[in-house]
Amino acid sequence: MASEYSREADLALALKMADAADVISMARYQSQDLVITTKPDNTPVTDADKATEKALREILAKERPNDGLVGEEFGTSGTDAKRYWVIDPIDGTKNFMRGVPSWSTLIALIERNDDGTEQIIVGVVSAPALFRRWHGAAGLGAYVSLNKLAPKKIHVSGISTIADASVTYSDLNNWGEYLPKVQALLSDANRTRGFGDFWSHMLVAEGAAEVALEIGVALWDMAAISIIVTEAGGRFSSIDGVDGPGHGSGLSTNNIIHAHLLDALRTK
Incomplete structure (x- = not known):
């Protein structure tokens, strides 16, 4: 209806x-x-x-x-x-x-x-x-x-490798078993910045960064962000690959490198 x-x-x-x-x-x-x-x-x-x-x-x-x-x-x-x-x-x-x-x-x-x-x-x-x-x-x-x-x-970037990508994040707290994977990802990136919160994701939507990730978030933290990222041509999911907000974490990418990010963050 x-x-x-x-x-x-x-x-x-x-x-x-x-x-x-x-x-x-x-x-x-x-x-x-x-x-x-x-x-x-x-x-x-x-x-x-x-x-x-x-x-x-x-x-x-x-x-x-x-x-x-x-x-x-x-x-x-x-x-x-x-x-x-x-x-x-x-x-x-x-x-x-x-x-x-x-x-x-x-x-x-x-x-x-x-x-x-x-x-x-x-x-x-x-x-x-x-x-x-x-x-x-x-x-x-x-x-x-x-x-x-x-x-x-606005539209996401066309960068296709982590080695060329700019990765943004909120902080390094509360990542638990994911922390070594996050740190390795940051080491592999071309550039890293800890902007945090909404701004990281909006930089992805604008094509100024390729990745934004954070953990310990609620639906209200990610709902508005997720549609802006996807309407800009990107992909938004949890760090476990569940599309959409409300799953406790947020991963925005330019879509091209999303699968690689999920592989890089997989703990098992």
Whole structure:
């Protein structure tokens, strides 16, 4: 059953939500009175995270009252609906807290097909402190906007070997049995950089890097990212090769070298 909303209308709403998020988050960025608390999983959350997600929830309640929602800060509702939104109000909260500009708001829309499978149909990554925003929608391509200028279409690179590739990653924590494989991969690459979080993956989508990998991530960390990477011609999977987000890890590549990366990271 087709949605009553067009793909273009859904994307326009996601961009409207990103506009609202940018206003709230930038008003609190580098604020001297930022309120920081610790969540039950021992990760930090700020008043900006909460205010941003609250505002986005209010927009969705008005614009798409029948859609479900998965939010990092205030939980899940209506994911048995035909469609549901996935929101990370501030991806890179630790950067946000320290005044590092590499943080973003992540917004995605997932649609459930008649056979029960799910498809991410819209994704927006808005990084106002970097003056950048990326977006993608199924079948419509992927784009980046710099300093609020007109969107420019992006595409992954054509580099075909690890020896020529630029590999980006979040950090070397929590890799467990994968760590020796990750370190060997970094040694084999032409260039490595620890950008981390959303930016690594967006560099892959832009063709500025060939690989982005991280572990210990949730659906809201990867949903918006994954469709932008795939619409740019890349491939997104877990480090075990399961396509799509929500599998605890993220591997973005230019597609050409994806199979090689999976082989390189295989632990058994």
